[in-house]
Amino acid sequence: MKKQSKTGSQTAVNIAKTAVLELDGKQHRLVYDFNAICAAESVAGCNLLHALENLGDLTGMQLRGLLYAAMKPFSADVTIEEVSVMIRLDAIGAITKSLAEAYALSVPGKTQ
DSSP: OOEEEOTTOOOEEETTSOEEEEETTEEEEEOOOHHHHHHHHHHHTSOHHHHHTTTTSOOHHHHHHHHHHHHTTTOTTOOHHHHHHHOOTTTHHHHHHHHHHHHHHHSTTOOO
16 A cells, blocks of 8 residues: 655555545545644644544534644644634534544545
8 A cells, every 4th residue: 555654754644545525625635643633632632532432522622623633644734723714614514524534444444
């Protein structure tokens, strides 16, 4: 499988297993890895592992943190503030669906 290594990061992203979130005509590749989740927790200020298990009952902070964590491996320069702007009431359904897909793809044995 093709992998991407980020310079200065220990994240290796499995390119074949990514979800795609399309917002405002732009596609964002989403993927979860443990390093991104841990890093995002400190920025988001909430428990993202708990949030992943309860995607149907997210707080605003958890939704923002999960999207930030999922975007970070492919968009290293994205900020939590930029992610916040992407989250609107009309986009929450698409975001949550893509986050669930990214999570499912991150579980060993799952394929796209």
